[in-house]
Amino acid sequence: MTTEDFSKSVELLQNYCSDYLIDVTDGQAILLLKHLDLVIEKNKVLNLTRIDNVEDGIIRHLVDSLLFLPFVRNCLEKPDDGDVLDIGTGAGFPGIPLAITLSSRVTLLDSVQKKIRADQEFINTLGLSNVNFSMERAELLAKHRSQNFNVCTARAVAETNVLIEYAAPLLKMGGSLVISKGNPSDEEVSDALRVSKICGLELVSRETFELPKHSGHRELMVFTKTSYPSVKLPRKPGDAKRRPL
Numbered sequence: 423m424t425t426e427d428f429s430k431s432v433e434l435l436q437n438y439c440s441d442y443l444i445d446v447t448d449g450q451a452i453l454l455l456k457h458l459d460l461v462i463e464k465n466k467v468l469n470l471t472r473i474d475n476v477e478d479g480i481i482r483h484l485v486d487s488l489l490f491l492p493f494v495r496n497c498l499e500k501p502d503d504g505d506v507l508d509i510g511t512g513a514g515f516p517g518i519p520l521a522i523t524l525s526s527r528v529t530l531l532d533s534v535q536k537k538i539r540a541d542q543e544f545i546n547t548l549g550l551s552n553v554n555f556s557m558e559r560a561e562l563l564a565k566h567r568s569q570n571f572n573v574c575t576a577r578a579v580a581e582t583n584v585l586i587e588y589a590a591p592l593l594k595m596g597g598s599l600v601i602s603k604g605n606p607s608d609e610e611v612s613d614a615l616r617v618s619k620i621c622g623l624e625l626v627s628r629e630t631f632e633l634p635k636h637s638g639h640r641e642l643m644v645f646t647k648t649s650y651p652s653v654k655l656p657r658k659p660g661d662a663k664r665r666p667l
């Protein structure tokens with residue numbers, strides 16, 4: 423990107439975000455766009471995303487990830503404090519945009535080694551000091567980091583009931599799972615409500631957004647842990663999907 427293109431992108435990103443009442447400083451916007459640039463570059467040698475241009479990436483990766491920000495902030499006990507886990511982070515969405523805009527500790531979790539390696543490279547280049555990495559399945563992380571996180575996030579990882587089962591043992595009591603969904607079916611939502619009861623979570627908010635330039639509909643859902651699961655969690659890796667609760 424030329425310096426002129428970069429400045430235009432910073433302005434575009436800030437303008438889009440202000441439509442959702444999300445403030446992004448110049449410094450944060452520069453880091454967000456550098457991350458996007460690194461992802462697009464890395465995508466030439468590693469299959470990370472279908473989005474291969476900055477204009478689409480600003481909307482479908484950056485704005486889409488930043489929609490999580492007010493919800494995550496709201497769920498943290500103290501603003502900008504606490505531990506956030508991004509389950510199935512892929513190329514770092516929404517985890518890296520959240521790490522740039524929050525000063526909380528953010529752990530990027532993915533079971534695929536090459537994705538976590540790419541994320542480590544991105545974070546080194548961006549110079550962020552509040553990011554940790556975990557290369558394993560969510561179900562296995564829950565065995566040694568049980569009740570460790572104030573907030574879990576996930577975008578485009580699994581059905582809502584599966585995400586609830588992954589997050590329940592990882593969250594501290596009172597912690598929350600924040601997820602973004604395109605168009606969840608009634609069946610997905612009713613399954614999620616049933617499984618959330620078993621796992622000790624409650625749906626506390628559900629808000630809808632339209633991405634800029636008709637790029638998609640989003641539902642941001644927040645589930646808060648209010649009691650302990652009534653079944654033993656985590657179950658074996660893969661059970662949440664293969665044998666849903």
Ligand SMILES: C[S@@+](CC[C@H](N)C(=O)[O-])C[C@H]1O[C@@H](n2cnc3c(N)ncnc32)[C@H](O)[C@@H]1O
Binds near residue numbers: 516559
């Ligand atoms: C479609 S990608 C989405 C990546 C990113 N969240 C985004 O929105 O661009 C889903 C990612 O979740 C990871 N994943 C799926 N199930 C997982 C699990 N049980 N534990 C850890 N990572 C998982 C996959 O390896 C993959 O990188």
